[in-house]
Amino acid sequence: MATEILMPALSPTMEEGTLAKWMVKEGDTVSSGDILAEIETDKATMEFEAVDEGVIGKILIAEGTEGVKVNTPIAIIGEEGENMSAAETSAPAESSSESEETAEAPAPAQAKSPVQVKVPEEKDIPAGTEMKSTTVREALRDAMAEEMRRDDSVFVMGEEVAEYQGAYKVTQGLLDEFSDRRVIDTPITEHGFAGLGVGAAFAGLRPIVEFMTFNFAMQAIDQIINSAAKTLYMSGGQMGCPIVFRGPNGAAARVAAQHSQDYAAWYAHIPGMKVVQPYSAADAKGLLKSAIRDPNPVVFLENEILYGRSFDVPALDDYTVPLGKAKIWREGDDVTIVSFGIGMTYALEAADELAKEGISAEVIDLRTIRPMDTETVVKSIMKTNRCVTVEEGFPVCSIGNYLSATIMQEAFDYLDAPVINCTGKDVPMPYAANLEKLALTSTKEVMDAVKAVTYR
Template identity: 60%
Template structure:
């Protein structure tokens, strides 16, 4: 179910993220924006493997539309940091062909919405070729760029493609949240012999997160398909990914103060493959769950998680039905007041928790 805004005043300050930063400082580490984490990950992988190159619109001389590729042209030159015309089908086809030849392209889209122009290259060429060649032609390629809604960019620039790409055999799909996620997952994707779609969030690029000393190592990777328990709890499990986790953390603080609920939060990190063992273990412990995402309600990531739970022994552990908190079933409005209403926020997540736990207006 897609809940709308509730009459709950959510704190803007990210208390949970500050607590994480304090914990990281206690054991060493530093703070880093998601933008810098992606930039450094690409720099290290370009340095590590001469077969890696970056191609896309404005990635070179302009340092990237979002400055993700800042400084890479100066270090690696125009043969490895390649600007392209505005032709997604063309440069995506070039990248896929280069992967066929044994190179390791990073194909950047200014937004994943523009990847619609290259959907045939991504799915029919990249995703299916290893299988259709009988395992003789691996396709090591990363398709990356901002995914989902930003702020005031209207319907054609705001779609979440998690479920689109998650439905395709042959693709791996990652969705980083924190700077450590972005760094570890992108490095793992570049090294992976399979095509990987990296769905970033534009509104997270400038957000700062703690990064441990371990994650600063050039050898650090996060295995694709491994979720993270972002916050431990015992009363209810929230399963989410990307920027929505900000709202989940804030909602967990609210229901802790208001009802004494101890909420566990699972950061998926990977859409395909899903880390079902981590999800199942958490639900078995808390016996209640909601999923939170900014995609459409029909055929969503949450829908798949609900189906997997229903078809497993975990269903017997539930004390209430799982609720899905999603975006609205509508093309994203341009007007800010309507756009804010179209996607989950902290009060929406609180309402989802209250419904599952039979609290508030659901009591």
């Protein structure tokens, strides 16, 4: 029976891809394991293999086609001598059940088709500056490349950063430009290479240590906290540790409990540490450049789901964003929504929806978690008198909790309602798609919280 071959999902976060090249043509006989096509995801070019044997009846998507959605039929395969045109009308039960499974895979953050996010003009960007649409992934790479060109003491090390071009392709191209002296593949030994990086920083180098994800940095947390963050103090100011620990943090999609956790609150707890969690590509670039130049250890928390999102980035030779400064994304009068990182997607979406209902929300992106720009938040609350915080981390001892306490201490008389913290649920991340969705916070939760604090 003729069967449709569907565009495969080749990574947990892939929604669409480019059909780069067909390795077979109509009429070819293929058997299981033969390479059918090369498919380019946002991270890599992958070979796509045949699962069944048969004859390629019809190629439905021409090679070179970009933006082919996962589960789109790309070819028809059938038995020899079969009339393949029949397949176009018949929907084989087997493949449709498969497609359902993968179609529901994306996490809530991706559920909306990618929208070009508009970044309001910033004061530190000169008027008339050309803006270039850039993915967060490229912005991070550009930041590292620019800083490595600027300062020979900057190098990057981690698992798969060099020859593999980055497990999430963030370090793509760096090996070619900077050689294996400065782009260093490490063994899978987080504790060891984090410590080695800290030692190199003591000696005055400026390491960028990439963790494939921050979940694995728990293996190295002693070196990050006890060795990197505390040594300046313990040495009476003699021994600084200019190092950046960076990598994806928080929930990706369908990777379950051990690979889905936001560490913002963990690292923000530590004096001596700076903690950054950017949302936009411009901030990712500007903040990473500042982090690399900073004389202190910086934990730089990225997000896999945001890597592929595009934002306008100022086309400046040396665009930096200072650490410790929040950004007001949109101004409003009725409520202040404070978030950071991927939480901003919910905050901004909620603000858009609320605007339609006549609620004007001011949205603040903390950008740096430590030192935290509470001044900007408090000032905003003095205007709006209400606050909702949004983050994906667990609720107990969350960033939202700290903000709530700070707001209570510094702006108690200005509050017209208790602050509400929208957070991830107090459970390990489940695998099942529906439960995962439930475990994360959502635009709806943010909207409900805003309505609660504005008594609507």
